[in-house]
Amino acid sequence: MDTLIKTLRANKPETKPSEANARAAELDPAEFLAAAVRADRPRPSRAEAEAAVYTLLNYIGEDPTREGLVDTPRRVVEAYDELYQGYHQCPAEVLDRTFGETAGYDDFVLIRDIEFTSQCEHHMMPFYGKAHIAYTPVERVVGLSKLARLTDIFARRLQTQEHLTAQIAAAIDEVLKPRGVAVMIEAEHTCMSVRGVAKHGAVTFTSRFTGMFRDNPAEQSRFLSMVRSPQR
Numbered sequence: 001m002d003t004l005i006k007t008l009r010a011n012k013p014e015t016k017p018s019e020a021n022a023r024a025a026e027l028d029p030a031e032f033l034a035a036a037v038r039a040d041r042p043r044p045s046r047a048e049a050e051a052a053v054y055t056l057l058n059y060i061g062e063d064p065t066r067e068g069l070v071d072t073p074r075r076v077v078e079a080y081d082e083l084y085q086g087y088h089q090c091p092a093e094v095l096d097r098t099f100g101e102t103a104g105y106d107d108f109v110l111i112r113d114i115e116f117t118s119q120c121e122h123h124m125m126p127f128y129g130k131a132h133i134a135y136t137p138v139e140r141v142v143g144l145s146k147l148a149r150l151t152d153i154f155a156r157r158l159q160t161q162e163h164l165t166a167q168i169a170a171a172i173d174e175v176l177k178p179r180g181v182a183v184m185i186e187a188e189h190t191c192m193s194v195r196g197v198a199k200h201g202a203v204t205f206t207s208r209f210t211g212m213f214r215d216n217p218a219e220q221s222r223f224l225s226m227v228r229s230p231q232r
């Protein structure tokens with residue numbers, strides 16, 4: 001994977017070679033083209049989920065019966081329903097509707113600064129930042145808001161930043177079959193800024209290039225310079 005992870009302002013750059021080597025072809029299309037909820041896996045009831053939160057409140061030393069906490073298990077489960085709604089949404093459906101009238105447009109389309117919040121799969125703590133997505137259409141283009149919706153679907157699941165980056169690129173590749181896709185994500189991980197090494201402001205960058213972006217370094221650097229060009 002064309003991942004460059006630069007952890008800025010941290011003492012040591014972090015690299016994860018095993019994840020960095022993952023390629024789109026190795027992603028199971030079922031994992032990024034369908035809703036992620038599996039019918040064959042029994043789902044606990046809402047009451048059971050709330051009971052689990054009650055247990056956690058006890059575990060941290062709280063009294064879950066005190067007034068301020070009585071409704072907390074319900075609120076937490078409701079928040080989970082929202083934060084993890086991506087498991088019930090189908091990425092391919094979002095990209096379903098394409099438009100053929102491109103008037104001979106033959107350059108890439110870049111959508112920059114797509115804000116997202118996701119949850120890291122190691123700590124279930126938020127990481128948030130911006131995604132930048134470019135693709136070079138072949139005949140068909142997709143509505144611009146759809147790439148933001150696609151980002152949200154994958155972000156509203158437990159993720160690693162590397163996996164999120166690869167899934168977005170793979171879904172666009174698979175559904176739109178463009179000449180190439182470039183995805184760059186920059187994010188701050190709260191599991192690193194408020195716990196662990198507790199470094200605020202460290203930004204992790206991941207990127208993924210397919211097709212013409214992977215094969216043509218000039219296109220890669222054009223993408224990167226447009227992503228980095230100053231805000232208007």
Ligand SMILES: [Zn+2]
Nearest residue numbers: 120122123191
């Ligand atoms: Zn984490």
